[in-house]
Amino acid sequence: xxxxxxxxxxxxxxxxxxxxxxxxxxxxxxxxxxxxxxxxxxxxxxxxxxxxxxxxxxxxxxxxxxxxxxxxxxxxxxxxxxxxxxxxxxxxxxxxxxxxxxxxxxxxxxxxxxxxxxxxxxxxxxxxxxxxxxxxxxxxxxxxxxxxxxxxxxxxxxxxxxxxxxxxxxxxxxxxxxxxxxxxxxxxxxxxxxxxxxxxxxxxxxxxxxxxxxxxxxxxxxxxxxxxxxxxxxxxxxxxxxxxxxxxxxxxxxxxxxxxxxxxxxxxxxxxxxxxxxxxxxxxxxxxxxxxxxxxxxxxxxxxxxxxxxxxxxxxxxxxxxxxxxxxxxxxxxxxxxxxxxxxxxxxxxxxxxxxxxxxxxxxxxxxxxxxxxxxxxxxxxxxxxxxxxxxxxxxxxxxxxxxxxxxxxxxxxxxxxxxxxxxxxxxxxxxxxxxxxxxxxxxxx
Amino acid sequence: xxxxxxxxxxxxxxxxxxxxxxxxxxxxxxxxxxxxxxxxxxxxxxxxxxxxxxxxxxxxxxxxxxxxxxxxxxxxxxxxxxxxxxxxxxxxxxxxxxxxxxxxxxxxxxxxxxxxxxxxxxxxxxxxxxxxxxxxxxxxxxxxxxxxxxxxxxxxxxxxxxxxxxxxxxxxxxxxxxxxxxxxxxxxxxxxxxxxxxxxxxxxxxxxxxxxxxxxxxxxxxxxxxxxxxxxxxxxxxxxxxxxxx
Numbered sequence: 001x002x003x004x005x006x007x008x009x010x011x012x013x014x015x016x017x018x019x020x021x022x023x024x025x026x027x028x029x030x031x032x033x034x035x036x037x038x039x040x041x042x043x044x045x046x047x048x049x050x051x052x053x054x055x056x057x058x059x060x061x062x063x064x065x066x067x068x069x070x071x072x073x074x075x076x077x078x079x080x081x082x083x084x085x086x087x088x089x090x091x092x093x094x095x096x097x098x099x100x101x102x103x104x105x106x107x108x109x110x111x112x113x114x115x116x117x118x119x120x121x122x123x124x125x126x127x128x129x130x131x132x133x134x135x136x137x138x139x140x141x142x143x144x145x146x147x148x149x150x151x152x153x154x155x156x157x158x159x160x161x162x163x164x165x166x167x168x169x170x171x172x173x174x175x176x177x178x179x180x181x182x183x184x185x186x187x188x189x190x191x192x193x194x195x196x197x198x199x200x201x202x203x204x205x206x207x208x209x210x211x212x213x214x215x216x217x218x219x220x221x222x223x224x225x226x227x228x229x230x231x232x233x234x235x236x237x238x239x240x241x242x243x244x245x246x247x248x249x250x251x252x253x254x255x256x257x258x259x260x261x262x263x264x265x266x267x268x269x270x271x272x273x274x275x276x277x278x279x280x281x282x283x284x285x286x287x288x289x290x291x292x293x294x295x296x297x298x299x300x301x302x303x304x305x306x307x308x309x310x311x312x313x314x315x316x317x318x319x320x321x322x323x324x325x326x327x328x329x330x331x332x333x334x335x336x337x338x339x340x341x342x343x344x345x346x347x348x349x350x351x352x353x354x355x356x357x358x359x360x361x362x363x364x365x366x367x368x369x370x371x372x373x374x375x376x377x378x379x380x381x382x383x384x385x386x387x388x389x390x391x392x393x394x395x396x397x398x399x400x401x402x403x404x405x406x407x408x409x410x411x412x413x414x415x416x417x418x419x420x421x422x423x424x425x426x427x428x429x430x431x432x433x434x435x436x437x438x439x440x441x442x443x444x445x446x
Numbered sequence: 447x448x449x450x451x452x453x454x455x456x457x458x459x460x461x462x463x464x465x466x467x468x469x470x471x472x473x474x475x476x477x478x479x480x481x482x483x484x485x486x487x488x489x490x491x492x493x494x495x496x497x498x499x500x501x502x503x504x505x506x507x508x509x510x511x512x513x514x515x516x517x518x519x520x521x522x523x524x525x526x527x528x529x530x531x532x533x534x535x536x537x538x539x540x541x542x543x544x545x546x547x548x549x550x551x552x553x554x555x556x557x558x559x560x561x562x563x564x565x566x567x568x569x570x571x572x573x574x575x576x577x578x579x580x581x582x583x584x585x586x587x588x589x590x591x592x593x594x595x596x597x598x599x600x601x602x603x604x605x606x607x608x609x610x611x612x613x614x615x616x617x618x619x620x621x622x623x624x625x626x627x628x629x630x631x632x633x634x635x636x637x638x639x640x641x642x643x644x645x646x647x648x649x650x651x652x653x654x655x656x657x658x659x660x661x662x663x664x665x666x667x668x669x670x671x672x673x674x675x676x677x678x679x680x681x682x683x684x685x686x687x688x689x690x691x692x
Contacts, residue, residue, distance in 0.1 A: 399534050399536065401519040404522035404602075405551055417538025
């Protein structure tokens with residue numbers, strides 16, 4: 001930290017960024033006003049982050065970029081050698097490597113949007129960069145933007161509101177069942193702005209979709225703080241899956257903010273695969289579930305080095321017969337820390353909730369903490385939780401080794417097997433890569 | 447082929463084997479019997495290299511090399527296989543995937559070749575192809591577990607197969623297929639060291655060709671031919687122990 005940034009400095013920087021965003025996005029006035037609401041709330045909103053102090057947050061606002069990441073990456077040879085070596089080990093082809101290195105990514109904010117999706121637009125599938133959606137469908141966006149969060153909940157929500165940029169707007173119109181997974185990968189490399197994508201998902205009645213965000217390989221990012229916000233709306237009988245894949249480098253702090261409203265008979269499966277060695281990844285998603293709705297929050301975690309993740313997750317079972325599952329499986333290596341604190345609140349009759357948390361500790365310095373919370377406001381809810389934290393069982397390792405597999409290979413199999421049951425909804429191409437990353441991590445090769 | 451000399455073994459500082467001598471020549475069929483707690487399983491697990499079993503004295507030789515310092519995987523690669531009394535459940539690891547790894551590692555097969563062989567041999571032990579996509583021993587009955595152990599033996603074709611109570615907790619039908627498969631492996635030249643409480647698993651094997659060892663309190667107290675098995679089935683161990691003054 002070189003110089004002290006005051007609250008007044010930070011607010012001035014945010015103000016200039018709002019002006020810049022308003023001009024560049026040619027956004028309607030209501031959006032700019034909303035951004036200013038964020039700025040106003042910023043000073044008075046509470047800051048409760050367990051890792052980033054208020055001073056650090058102000059510093060970050062003044063200087064969102066990380067030092068030491070090459071300014072311009074023109075060829076793969078400009079990549080830091082460790083990253084190049086890792087991408088080679090993962091067997092990722094050159095085109096994808098370029099993508100991950102930021103070479104093939106627009107420097108402007110925006111998502112990959114191709115001809116294929118334009119065809120589907122006619123059938124009722126709208127996928128747009130959020131900025132574009134604000135211009136193109138202002139009324140719909142307005143009804144769904146920042147409706148599940150309050151601007152002044154925290155300094156981070158206020159800051160996000162003020163300078164959000166990038167993100168996806170997904171709107172599935174009534175009755176449409178999207179037969180293929182939508183894989184959207186976006187990386188914004190514009191240095192002056194913080195990474196704060198805003199994602200809106202609207203699934204109308206009787207729809208189906210599977211959205212996959214991010215990727216399993218490590219990404220060379222220039223930003224140390226990521227503040228993405230996701231708001232999802234599931235109408236009656238909508239069935240959606242959101243799979244988030246992330247593999248952050250050591251210097252990255254993420255604060256994903258996800259909230260979803262799950263309507264009658266709707267179903268939402270929200271799976272997050274977190275790999276790598278990000279310093280902190282703190283999220284506390286909220287889900288409100290209506291009559292006979294169902295939500296499943298699956299967390300698959302592989303933590304290395306000084307990886308730190310603190311996973312909340314609150315489910316409010318508000319309609320009769322609503323159900324929720326909050327399950328996580330963590331493989332914790334080196335000096336990583338994993339904390340889970342899911343809470344399920346039963347507010348209506350005949351609701352069901354279950355929290356489960358399994359962890360495999362791979363080193364003496366690995367830390368796992370779990371604090372399940374079950375709250376019942378009715379007398380006939382079924383709420384339960386289970387947790388198992390332990391090391392690899394000697395009997396299992398001996399069994400596999402007594403068949404001729406060496407310790408490394410046997411350990412890889414056990415670790416992959418431990419996570420396997422949670423990876424049931426991950427498409428094959430990612431599964432192959434995830435398995436390879438687990439193998440490399442177990443062998444200490446990352 | 448296998449030579450155990452004056453073997454003393456402790457688990458968590460408690461001595462369990464107190465000087466075992468045993469010699470198994472290639473292609474031979476040995477049976478170990480004895481009451482619970484006499485050290486039979488400890489002997490099997492020690493030969494296979496379980497890290498919990500500490501050799502405090504004596505030696506284990508396999509084909510002339512000392513192996514007591516080797517890891518379980520190295521012993522397996524030398525040709526020793528232990529069929530477990532209670533094989534553990536390994537969550538998330540599919541049988542087919544695991545067996546492919548084993549055949550690639552031990553026999554240098556390619557994955558497709560291994561797959562076909564596994565499916566073919568599995569049928570002989572009543573496993574359908576879809577059963578092989580279940581997780582290793584997870585939710586398996588006693589009979590299924592023991593049949594899966596035998597399947598591994600048949601695929602690996604070890605030089606020495608140690609079977610730790612392949613007949614315990616097994617239904618009658620599984621017992622007969624397991625018994626037949628042990629005979630088959632023996633006929634093909636695998637040396638067998640079988641731990642059991644009952645003679646039934648030995649089926650129609652020629653009693654003359656068996657070497658039977660009776661253990662008590664961490665020692666082999668009597669060695670004889672196959673007739674010993676039938677005698678123990680009839681009379682229990684008391685008479686034998688009295689005879690040898692154990």
